[in-house]
Amino acid sequence: MGQLEGRVAVVTGGSKGIGFASALRFAQEGAYVYLTGRGKEELDEAVARIGPRATGVRGDVTNLADLDRLFATVDADGRRIDVLFANAGGTTFGALADVTEEDYAYATGLNLRGSLFTVQKALPLLNDNASVVLATSTTGARGSAGVGLYAASKAAVRSLARTWANELKHRGIRVNALAPGATRTPALAAATPEGATPEEFRAMVAAPVPLGRVAEPEEQAAAALFLASDQSSYITGIELHVDGGINQI
Template sequence: MGQLDGKVAVVTGASKGIGFASAQRFAEEGAYVYLIGRGKEELDRAVTEIGAHRATGVRGDVTNLADLDRLFATVAADERRIDVLFANAGRTTFSPLAEVTEEHYEESTRINVRSSLFTVQKALPLLNDQASVILATSTTAGRGTAGVGVYAASKAAIRSLTRTWANELRHRGIRVNAIAPGATETPALVAATPEGLTPEEFRAMVAAPVPLGRTSTAAEQAAAALFLASAESSYITGIELLVDGGINQI
């Protein structure tokens, strides 16, 4: 028996990285999974790897409310309701205070805060009672890391929303938690490499202060997401689960 047998899960930003690893793990544990991602080839590949009998891909951009409507309309048209919602989509952006632009600010808040807000809001009519909602924060939100102030603030906003929504949805038994990944081996980590560094140099730089001495794998983050999605965490709501190799604790 799988931990999510007979359940329906929706994962945003699911065509690669932590989103894909989580969607794949949910399906392996028995869930039927809806994935949304922007790139058709990546999304099709993700559905193929998971298995078409276990997954449906919806191409779309979570910052576009019409695309979110289409995602949930697809779930409804299949006469399914949602047991697990992982609002994973987001983007890491770098800019020190002196260089922050209006465009940088708008991009960070649109992708990381606005999309999570409306993903959860638009899912509400389809969420089963006792469903699990998982949001994506970041270890940077509480560390004061130089150069990521706007990004960190956007993820701190998600931490705040986690608490609020856990309180607002408790009457339905819906649990709302957040997962805060540390530096993880994903395409996003490579894409976040600052100018002047190679991906290998950047990886070594972010791994150096981690007590476990390395970056995380997407599968390790997916295992944490599975815990929050499953009945194993049935008495947990409102938390931020740090999956960071100890960097925020030691």
Template sequence: MGRFDGKTAVITGGSSGIGLASATLLADEGAHVFIIGRRDAEVGSAVETIGDDRATGVIGDVSNRADVDRLYAAVRARGRSIDVLVANAAVASFVSLEDTTEEHLDQIFGVNVRGLLFTVQKALPLLSDAASVILVGSTAADRGVEAFGAYAASKAAVRSLARTWTTELAPRGIRVNVVSPAWIETPGGMAAFGDDDAARAMKEHVAATVPRGRMGSPEEAAAVVAFLASPESSYVVGANLYVDGGANQV
């Protein structure tokens, strides 16, 4: 018997990285998962990996409100409420203050803040009482990494929204928490560093400076997502759990 038998989960950005690892883990423990991603091939591959009978894929971009509506229309068509919502979809790139453009700012905040906000807002009628809402933040919100300002600011907004929504949704018993990863080896995360040489240099830097001595895996972050989704974390509310190998803790 799994922790999520009979439960329904929605995971944005669920076709790769932490989103896919989370969807796979929740499905392995009994949930039916709905995932949304921007690329048809990746979403199809993710559904195949998770299992056609355990996952439903939707093609879409969370920064587009109509795509979010289509996601929840698919949930309604299955006739179920949402027990777990993981707002994971995000974009990242390094751009200095001097080089920041309206287009860059709109892209980062369009997905990471506006898309996340409407993902949660539009889920409200479907969320079951005592549902778990998990927002994926980043340790970047606490740091001053050069040329990462817009991304860091967007993730600081995620942390702030979690506090507000914790208060607003408490009467329904809905818990809101944040998972803040860093140094997780995902395709999107590594691509943000540039070419293969830059990514390799970053891995060496992490190995030399992070207490855990290595980068983390998507599965390690997914385990924390599953903990927050489960009754085991019933008294964890409004929290921000770091999954960073100790990088921001010492």
């Protein structure tokens, strides 16, 4: 029997990267999974790859009506939520002197506002003793140049994990954060600077990592499963860094 047998999971940003790998792993462990994504073609492909244990709901976490529609779909199916992985997010780049209002609106809207209202709107459907996992980033605990706005938005989400762990403890709901390090995803490839190949960029990113490589999405999904399952039943309020040791050594 799988670690999530008979449970219901919701994964935002689940059509690719870490979100897809996590949705797939949750389904393989016995969960029925609802996943979201903004692109219809990518979302349909993700659902097809996962199979009969998945439903895709197209939407954007920055659009509150889309979030309402997501949870209305779960409710209409007569289901309640045991695992919520608020994974959807986006990276912004730019030094202090270059940050624009548009950059600020994008980073805070997608990473902070999106996470906040995803969890808030899920509350009526969350079962007691459910697990909430928030996607943060190792950058939130570092001072890496050029990603200050992104790092700040993810650090804010980490703060919310602490607060919500306290606010929801009376229902036995655990709230934890998953902080991935650099991972082989479409987002990492898209961040490749001009003049470099994705392979060269990955090698550059991996160079300071103690384990000498970037993570695979499946490794992040394994950590998400740990936080989602009873294997972490006495853990709440933490931020789990899955980063090859870069923030620890």
